[in-house]
Amino acid sequence: MPASSSSPRPRARGPRRRLDLAQVVAAAIARVDAGGPEALSIRGVALDLGVMPNAIYTYVADRAELEREIVDALLSRVDLRLLDGPAADWRARLVRYSLALRTVLLAHPGAAVLFMSAPMTGAHALAVGEGLLAALVDAGLDDTAASRGEYLVFVYMLGSVALEIAETDGRPPLPPEPARIAARRAAFAGIDAATHPITARTTDVAAGWISGEQFAWGLERVLDGITAAR
Amino acid sequence: MPASSSSPRPRARGPRRRLDLAQVVAAAIARVDAGGPEALSIRGVALDLGVMPNAIYTYVADRAELEREIVDALLSRVDLRLLDGPAADWRARLVRYSLALRTVLLAHPGAAVLFMSAPMTGAHALAVGEGLLAALVDAGLDDTAASRGEYLVFVYMLGSVALEIAETDGRPPLPPEPARIAARRAAFAGIDAATHPITARTTDVAAGWISGEQFAWGLERVLDGITAAR
DNA sequence: ACCTGAACACCGTTCAAGT
DNA sequence: ACCTGAACACCGTTCAAGT
Numbered sequence A, B: 001m002p003a004s005s006s007s008p009r010p011r012a013r014g015p016r017r018r019l020d021l022a023q024v025v026a027a028a029i030a031r032v033d034a035g036g037p038e039a040l041s042i043r044g045v046a047l048d049l050g051v052m053p054n055a056i057y058t059y060v061a062d063r064a065e066l067e068r069e070i071v072d073a074l075l076s077r078v079d080l081r082l083l084d085g086p087a088a089d090w091r092a093r094l095v096r097y098s099l100a101l102r103t104v105l106l107a108h109p110g111a112a113v114l115f116m117s118a119p120m121t122g123a124h125a126l127a128v129g130e131g132l133l134a135a136l137v138d139a140g141l142d143d144t145a146a147s148r149g150e151y152l153v154f155v156y157m158l159g160s161v162a163l164e165i166a167e168t169d170g171r172p173p174l175p176p177e178p179a180r181i182a183a184r185r186a187a188f189a190g191i192d193a194a195t196h197p198i199t200a201r202t203t204d205v206a207a208g209w210i211s212g213e214q215f216a217w218g219l220e221r222v223l224d225g226i227t228a229a230r
Numbered sequence C, D: 001a002c003c004t005g006a007a008c009a010c011c012g013t014t015c016a017a018g019t
Helices: A021-035 A042-048 A053-058 A063-075 A087-107 A109-116 A123-138 A143-166 A177-190 A197-201 A203-210 A212-228 B021-035 B042-048 B053-058 B063-075 B087-107 B109-116 B123-138 B143-166 B177-190 B197-201 B203-210 B212-228
Strands: none
Touching (some): A021 A063, A021 A109, A042 A063, A063 A087, A063 A123, A087 A109, A087 A123, A087 A212, A109 A143, A123 A143, A143 A203, A143 B109, A143 B203, A143 B212, A177 A203, A197 A203, A197 B123, A197 B143, A203 A212, A203 B143, A212 B143, A212 B212, B021 B063, B042 B053, B042 B063, B063 B087, B063 B123, B087 B123, B087 B212, B109 B143, B143 B203, B143 B212, B177 B203, B197 B203, B203 B212
16 A cells, blocks of 8 residues: 655646546546636646646547546436336436436536537446436336436436526536525516516516526426326 | 629628627627537637727627627527417417527527527527516416426527537538438447347437427427426 | 737647657 | 657737727
8 A cells, every 4th residue: 555645745736647537537627626617628637637738639539528528427426326216216216316416517517518518428328318217117108208208307407407507607616505596686686577577576486596496396397297198 | 772793792801890799799600600619719700800809809898798699699580479479379389489499599509509608698588588488377377387487498498409409510501300310320229238228229219309309399298397287 | 989919828639759 | 558849720818009
């Protein structure tokens, strides 16, 4: 085992040779966490790893592939076993997995945008898809409805979180939910009730669109809709 | 009226002074249409308008504001009156507006990603929101359910189109839908039935996730879910 | 008010060369 | 196989200056 230095270890700088893909992806996620979405760059990752920019191309073909690897890595951080369980619990399984995915994405808001660019590739996306399908089959859907429903759930989860994060600066930790809701309520203050009457009288609800409560509510409605015609 | 030159007019180059915001936004959309999402740049727009890069900052504060203007401009191209109509037709109104929005976004795929970055600002977004709310109130929902439902429909429309476009190169015209479905079916060919049994037997459905038919199906399920508990 | 000129601090990517 | 050195063709943005 390595001698554990008691000195405050320097932060992953220094010329450490022999990288691997996992280190590159981890450095990229750390970079986005520190500097927000626009901090992601091949050159920046190389700098953090103490390596010349083009060394990164040993591990990814281009920036787009790095982004796909980030998506797959974050997806792997959500416990797939949350989708397991008795058939009768299909709904609870889908809900708890969705909430866990949302939590992981909110913890890495700068990377969440990437999920709207190429989410369906990657080994982990395939595994998540199979898990969603299994839950929907357990709900009593036929194969066609389960597959269509799977995509609808995907669209809901990813779209919802992306829009929620779009209103932030993408740098964790995000302000607590009550603060973000309060900021939205303030922004809605100037709505003209003459031209937008319904919007004007529902600003309190709209302020909470980015809440976990709305996320759960929307998911339940989606699941209602998918299973209504069973 | 201006003398109409019969010569094949040169393409918007040349030193035309006195720009305005509309020209800048139009040039930006044209640029994304021609070169895909990564072709969008302040410098590129300036080049197309025959102006120095920093001249653009007379009309937008930064790149992010240009992107918001693009979103608002595209939103304005979808006829809001599609949301008007008899209360009993609330469902048809929502469906035809959604389909029209999808059509506009698919015609400008490189710009569609921007809708996931800051869609709820802008004057046109507000007007669309009021229209969605009116349709949902006509559906018999109370104010709270209508507002929550409005956001769910927004998430669905924008998330759906964004994921669909994520699989393309973002340059119009996109390949026709049957070709895109066939390409997806081919990509699904290698699925391992042992590890992903349900996925493997539903690849034909999954190939069609990006179809207009799935889009309409998903919207109907969302509307079912929203109105189920009325 | 609106534009130019010039600069600063960045990008992604490629190629040849070293080990 | 994996990295460096050096270059190419780009970025967004700022500042001072001109009209």
